[in-house]
Amino acid sequence: MFSKTCEYAIRALIFIAQKSKDGSRVGIKDISAGIDSPEYFIAKILQDLSRKDFVQSAKGPNGGFYMDDANLEQSVADIVREIDGDKLFSGCGLGLKECSEDHPCPIHKDFKHIRQEIKTMLEESRIQLFVENLDLKLTFLKQ
Incomplete structure (x- = not known):
């Protein structure tokens, strides 16, 4: 019903939302392992979704992906x-x-x-x- 890209995107956003609800951030390796997706592919998808404000991201040693309240209501x-x-x-x-x-x-x-x-x-x-x-x-x- 959905493209593979869409399936991975939905799964990744749900995974990120669950893992970042305590304020932490989730890295690509953890997301990839957590939703059983290729690391490179999910990184590309999340980079695009971050630019479009479906998910938040932060760079650096404590960086990663996370969801804010607006993201959770999507x-x-x-x-x-x-x-x-x-x-x-x-x-x-x-x-x-x-x-x-x-x-x-x-x-x-x-x-x-x-x-x-x-x-x-x-x-x-x-x-x-x-x-x-x-x-x-x-x-x-x-x-």
Whole structure:
């Protein structure tokens, strides 16, 4: 459903939020190991997300990535839009460019409802909520 870049970005932001809630900062090596991603790839993703204010970063010996209150309130939909664009929320289920209300594909009507449910779920899903669920051991990022 998401690109690999988007999957890693979401997982990394949740991981960073959980690990930095006590004020500490998390380094690339720890993030990479914590979400099972290639170090170089996640570094590139986080550098981009930091420039776009999805995550905060600090350089130096006590540097690393961390989340502020505004970052914790971001929706997963915001992250998806930034990385994968709006296609998940508006695209055709079969990938047809011409699909529309006036010219629907075979699954258009049913997929429209699924797309809206996914959009609503991701809009309502905040990074902070995922951190709380991880802390309660209701969910996991890596086994």
